[in-house]
Amino acid sequence: MTITITAFERSPDGGKGLARDTRVRWALEEAGLPYAVRLVSFHAMKEAAHLALHPFGQIPTYEEGDLALFETGAIVMHIAEHHPGLFPADANARARAITWMFAALNTVEPPILELIIVRFVEGDKPWKDERLPLVQDRIRTRLTQLAARLGDADWLDGGFSAGDLLMVSVLLRLRPSGLLNEFPRLAAYVARGEARPAYQRAFAAQLAVNAAPSPAG
Amino acid sequence: MTITITAFERSPDGGKGLARDTRVRWALEEAGLPYAVRLVSFHAMKEAAHLALHPFGQIPTYEEGDLALFETGAIVMHIAEHHPGLFPADANARARAITWMFAALNTVEPPILELIIVRFVEGDKPWKDERLPLVQDRIRTRLTQLAARLGDADWLDGGFSAGDLLMVSVLLRLRPSGLLNEFPRLAAYVARGEARPAYQRAFAAQLAVNAAPSPAG
Numbered sequence: 001m002t003i004t005i006t007a008f009e010r011s012p013d014g015g016k017g018l019a020r021d022t023r024v025r026w027a028l029e030e031a032g033l034p035y036a037v038r039l040v041s042f043h044a045m046k047e048a049a050h051l052a053l054h055p056f057g058q059i060p061t062y063e064e065g066d067l068a069l070f071e072t073g074a075i076v077m078h079i080a081e082h083h084p085g086l087f088p089a090d091a092n093a094r095a096r097a098i099t100w101m102f103a104a105l106n107t108v109e110p111p112i113l114e115l116i117i118v119r120f121v122e123g124d125k126p127w128k129d130e131r132l133p134l135v136q137d138r139i140r141t142r143l144t145q146l147a148a149r150l151g152d153a154d155w156l157d158g159g160f161s162a163g164d165l166l167m168v169s170v171l172l173r174l175r176p177s178g179l180l181n182e183f184p185r186l187a188a189y190v191a192r193g194e195a196r197p198a199y200q201r202a203f204a205a206q207l208a209v210n211a212a213p214s215p216a217g
Numbered sequence: 218m219t220i221t222i223t224a225f226e227r228s229p230d231g232g233k234g235l236a237r238d239t240r241v242r243w244a245l246e247e248a249g250l251p252y253a254v255r256l257v258s259f260h261a262m263k264e265a266a267h268l269a270l271h272p273f274g275q276i277p278t279y280e281e282g283d284l285a286l287f288e289t290g291a292i293v294m295h296i297a298e299h300h301p302g303l304f305p306a307d308a309n310a311r312a313r314a315i316t317w318m319f320a321a322l323n324t325v326e327p328p329i330l331e332l333i334i335v336r337f338v339e340g341d342k343p344w345k346d347e348r349l350p351l352v353q354d355r356i357r358t359r360l361t362q363l364a365a366r367l368g369d370a371d372w373l374d375g376g377f378s379a380g381d382l383l384m385v386s387v388l389l390r391l392r393p394s395g396l397l398n399e400f401p402r403l404a405a406y407v408a409r410g411e412a413r414p415a416y417q418r419a420f421a422a423q424l425a426v427n428a429a430p431s432p433a434g
Contacts, residue, residue, distance in 0.1 A: 051362075051365075055320075055362050055363065055365065055366035056320070056324050056359065056362050056363075057362065058324075066309060067309045067312060067313075069312055069313065069316050070316055070320070071316045071319035071320050071323065071324065072319075072323075073319035073323060074312065074315045074316035074318070074319045074320075077315055077319075078312050078315070092283060092284045095284060095286055095291065095295050096284075096286065098291045098294055098295070099286050099287055099288045099291035099292075101291070102288035102289075102290035102291045102294075102322065103272075103273070103287070103288050103291075105319065105322065105323045106288065106289075106290060106322045106323060106326070107273050107275075107288065109323070110327045110330060113327060114331070114334075117331075122348075122351065125344070125347075125348075126344070127342070127343070127344035127347075127348070130342075130344075131339075131342075131344070134339065142273065145268075145272050145273050145274065146272065146273075148268075148272065149272035
């Protein structure tokens with residue numbers, strides 16, 4: 001059955017790989033699965049056809065036969081459950097990999113998303129400069145804890161898993177801020193993720209979309 | 218094997234059921250599983266013994282024999298995977314229930330947590346009053362989308378699932394703000410969740426901890 005995902009017709013990051021379709025592309029590449037991509041404009045994302053797939057009007061979505069999913073975490077979980085390459089075989093190790101998936105999306109990413117709010121969503125507000133260091137310090141708290149747990153290991157719990165895939169993807173959002181480089185262990189961890197051939201293919205595929213001439217002409 | 222979770226020795230909400238151990242208690246009650254609770258002080262949460270269980274120094278954690286988990290979403294997932302009552306039998310419906318789990322924690326909860334930041338974490342800042350309506354509007358956007366998808370249904374996708382358990386739990390955090398009551402369908406959805414006997418038992422159990430005399434005297 002063909003797998004079809006959705007992605008931005010034109011990503012807000014211009015192809016840096018930070019849009020969430022890259023996370024799904026990466027998971028599909030780790031699992032060795034071919035996939036089709038349907039590009040969606042910002043306008044179409046808020047229309048009924050796309051909202052039927054994704055009630056919050058975002059990308060990515062995932063379609064495979066009768067199954068339609070949204071939420072990157074759930075899509076990566078589905079791929080990991082049905083194909084080798086993203087979950088360990090041992091049941092307890094698999095449960096811990098799932099823990100890291102949730103930790104990436106629910107504990108580490110929220111303060112990072114605040115950085116986007118303070119910089120862009122509220123970038124014209126008078127409190128921007130005073131709030132920025134508060135938000136940065138909340139991120140540093142999380143990164144300090146994460147670096148302490150990672151220690152000198154290559155990955156968060158044994159071999160590379162879907163937990164690492166999501167954690168690396170979340171941390172990548174920090175690179176433009178310079179915060180990642182304050183934590184050499186985490187910067188090296190992210191670099192290990194980026195060096196994986198599956199990530200390289202996923203990154204190249206999203207870049208090809210965003211480097212193409214604008215669909216408007 | 219005994220299941221042991223951790224919870225606040227004294228919850229910041231004084232027993233309103235908003236601390237995350239209530240979500241795990243609820244899942245355990247839906248599955249009909251007995252469990253033990255180890256209470257942790259704010260001080261002890263940041264010490265080595267607890268950090269070994271939860272690298273971000275939070276509650277709840279989950280221990281069952283050799284398995285130790287953190288992250289509420291992962292714990293609820295583990296319970297749902299191993300016991301009936303939280304996931305539908307059909308594989309596609311199960312994948313959609315997982316989608317709603319991630320949607321609750323990763324799409325709906327982050328703007329709600331911002332409300333806590335603006336009100337409490339940054340409650341003494343001069344921008345508080347001007348930021349509050351911006352944050353409230355971001356929450357309203359998500360609630361509008363969620364209410365549209367729920368429609369007149371009782372639950373998000375067929376019967377009650379772990380997705381509803383987490384979504385109701387996330388929405389409950391909004392009750393003190395009054396925002397939930399702007400969306401009657403969602404308020405009724407939350408009330409349906411709260412009316413479940415398993416939720417009632419979970420709520421009572423956490424209240425008993427928080428209504429007890431302070432451990433300090």
